[in-house]
Amino acid sequence: MTADSGWMPPPCTVAGARAGGVLDGGAPEGPLSTAWRRRRLEYRLVNPANRRRLKVIVVGTGLAGAGAAAALGELGYEVECFTYHDSPRRAHSVAAQGGINAAGENTVDNDSLERFVRDTVKGGDFRGREADAFRLGEESHRVIDHMGAIGAPFAREYGGTLATRSFGGVQVSRTYYARGQTGQQLQVAGSQALLRQVDAGTVTLRTRHEMLDLVMDEGRVAGVVMRNLVSGKITAHTAHAVVLSTGGYGNIYYFSTLAKNSNASAAWRAVQRGALIASPSFIQFHPTALPVGSKWQSKTILMSESLRNDGRIWVPAKAGDERVAGSIPEQERDYYLERKYPAFGNLTPRDVASRNAVAQIRSGHGVGSLKNGVYLDFRDAIARLGKSTIAERYGNLFDMYQHATGEDPYAVPMRIAPGAHFTMGGLWSDYDQMTSLPGLFVGGECGWGYHGANRLGANSLLSACVDGWFTLPYSVPNYLAPLLGTAPLAPDSAPVREALARTRSRVDRLLGIGGRHGPSHFHRILGDLLYEGCGVTRTQESLTAAITAIQQLREQFWSELRIVGSAERLNQELEKAGRVADYLELAELMCVDALDREESCGAHFRDEHQVDGEAARDDEHWAFASAWQVDDGQFVRHHEPLTFESVRLQTRNYA
Amino acid sequence: MRLVIEVWRQDTPADSGRYETHTVDDATPEMSVLELLDRLNDQLVEEGLEPVAFESDCREGICGACGVTVDGSPHGPQRNTPSCHQRLAGYADGQRIRLEPLRSAAFPVIRDLVVDRSALDRIITAGGHVAIAAGTAPDADSLLVPHERAERALDMAACIGCGACVAACPNGAAHLFVGSKLTHLSLLPTGRQQRGKRARAMLFEMEQDFGPCSLYGECSRVCPANIPLTAIAAVNKEGLRSFFRHKDD
Secondary structure, X not given: OOHHHOOOOOOOOOOOEEEEEEOOOOOOOOOHHHHXXXXXXXXOOOOXXXXXHOEEEEEOOOHHHHHXXXXXXXXXXXXXXXXXXXXXXXXXXXXXXOOEEOOOXXXXXXXXXXHHHHHHHHHXXXXXXXXXXXXXXXXXXXXXXXXXXXXXXXXXXXXXXXXXXXXXXXXOOOEEOEOEOHHHHHHHHHHHHHHHHHHHOOEEEEOOEXXXXXXXXXXXXXXXXXXXXXXXXXXXXXXXXXXXXXXXXXXXXXXXXXXXXXXXXXXXXXXXXXXXXXXXXXXXXXXXXXXXXXXXXXXXXXXXXXXXXXXEEEEEOOOOOOOOHHHOXXXXXXXXXXXXXXXXXXXXXXXXXXXXXXXXXXXXXXXXXXOOEEEEEOHHHHHHHOHHHHHHHHHHHHHHHHHHHOOOOOOOOEEEEEEEEEEXXXXXXXXXXXXXXXXXXXXXXXXXXXXXXXXXXXXXXXXXXXXXXXXXXXXXXXXXXXXXXXXXXXXXXXXXXXHHHHHHHHHXXXXXXXXXXXXXXXXXXXXXXXXXXXXXXXXXXXXXXXXXXXXXXXXXXXXXXXXXXXXXXXXXXXXXXXXXXXXXHHHHHHHHHHHXXXXXXXOEOEOOOEEOOEEOOOXXXXXXXXXXXXXXXXXXXXXXXXXXXXXXXXXXXXX | OOEEEEEEEOOOOOOOOEEEEEEXXXXXXXXXXXXXXXXXXXXXXXXXXXXXXXXXXXOOOOOOOOOEEEOOEEOOOOOOOOHHHOEOOOOOOOOEEEEEEOOOOOOOEEEOOEEOOHHHHXXXXXXXXXXXXXXXXXXXXXXXXXXXXXXXXXXXXXXXXXXXXXXXXXXXXXXXXXXXXXXXXXXXXXXXXXXXXXXXXXXXXXXXXXXXXXXXXXXXXXXXXXXXXXXXXXXXXXXXXHHHHOOOO
């Protein structure tokens, strides 16, 4: 299936949406295993002496942003880097627990680059770009070497070599880790490398700055508009290119594993300026989050998937069983993942594990006082390996669980439930990580591409690192090279003034509503709507209802919002309000995307499209990525056809 | 349960600040200190009052963004626990709870409970890094690190950068923060190469904003990452080593 074979995607029948044109991802022709090497050879270079004349703005200091800013700074470009945090180290990459994958050839468990690609593409249910997955695997070793060298203390075997473990969706051991704090160790190492460049004078770091808009110059992205969160001052910053590495939008569900400040605003502003957003409905629900316990709970805490290596997931075989876990005899426990998927057992991919947990909970087998979780039990692992081994592997996770729930997981099984976690969808970009807006690049979870409709565990730290350290430092200079000799837009130019005026009027509009409720009120309602309408499973009915409800909620928001305080100083309500306003638009598009895609794939599970309870993918009609344009209130679905050469299109089967 | 909250309000860094008293009627023992603030803020917004500014992000104890002083203890009464995990289980109906910012001369108050901890990053900027550029690292398996040393490096690298150690210290010292970083990086094969240079740079910068260590040990009692008190010994050790050796490594 290619674009020129006369194949056409199904018409778009969702109200308010229409089909658009075909997109070219721009991956190199020829064998994919050598594509990245060949593309790098094609890229233009900038002479080291000229690099300081070219300026790049990087928004975000997570693994992708800190990496891109540091690497471009090391190369000699002038970099200005922004974060809304007080310190670059706090970006949410810090919270990833389990590990980072690298395609291994050394061990004898038969791993290889090809197997890594196969696992990633298959795990993503054939809705990602295969060429990108090759790059991911190819650069994975340099990522491990580099992150280790700049300070991430990876776990080591007694022989002194790197230790690995296995993760959901794969049968080899390719996940490198630092206890349950892999994200933290990588993030701290990355932000140290960024601060090294600040020390060297190549990077200017501005903390407590939030991006509110892009500066557009004749279709190109020429800068950003920032709000200083402390002084409230709104300023424009121009450059030759802009990198957005602002993370995912799982927090749109209110209860999610994301940080409280994680948001979609920078990415959504890019969409409003004309960028395309791919597969916005592909949201991963993490199977090992903690169940919601009370109304004032602020989030669903994440427990690393690595726990599934040694923990066994089960529910009482009898629905409504009120006994405590310890009183339920072995034969009355249903280890449903081991029963249904004997080959992968408790390590089935996240979407499969989440869907099965929801099915168990909905059929009355849920555990805990609210019956909204399933057990993750370490009893057998502790008996087999001893408590000290389990403590060494997962000690901090067990502590965290005890902090959060007051229960001792060494003595009683953990309770877990699916929680909104990772957005596979995001700003559409080509193979060079450039969005459909020239000059705007994307890195990390903010983008799309690698993970298709479902991300494998430990591939997100990898993709953020590969983008930041080993892709953007090649592809951004290729864009910059012809711009040598040009200056960034002047601060008093018309596009800059226009962007500033647009931003100020939006802030004024938010402040001027004078309603009754703070932004969190609307956010909670939106979260409930999305879990119900566009959650672990979706139906035509649930999505249609959600769209109407979101439109109504949006109207309420713009007439009933109240922001107390002024815009001239730190005002966290104003920050939240801006983010919720954007969520209320993105949420509708997520539902439109989910409603449009008449198939089930990966984390996108439409009840109407299933065979024996498993996702029924429709490659004949839907083997493409939907990339949406927002055009004057209408959603336009462009499509990038997806073909696979190293991995045969096949039904995912983890049984 | 009903809790009477005395909370610090301060509009600007220059403002002198004051306590305000509010009541939350539906607090629960499972709530965290930050969720209590969420609840209070919801109430304040509905009443048209300005909510209390405070920082938090991951609420999983790993980002280090949160940190308030609860009844005089940085992060809260429970030892070695970040504010986001400090539950209200120890409070009884009708009890008072006092919330104020992390207190230290090195951390000016920005607003209410939000403080400026950038002095910590200035120390890292000065030398808390490893001079290896993208793509130049050797194969990580060619640099063997004994299991036990990697674990020790991890113990020290667990620091979340919250600054509670500084707030807990009567001298406002940052020795736990600096010592853990010096130890973490000196245990790694690549980090050792600039061990002496790093110690000089970080200690010089540390002395600009932070006080001396008198071995009170308060820092390690509040540290949410359980950084052991031995970390502070590394400050003198690495400083003296660097002074006498006069070498970069």
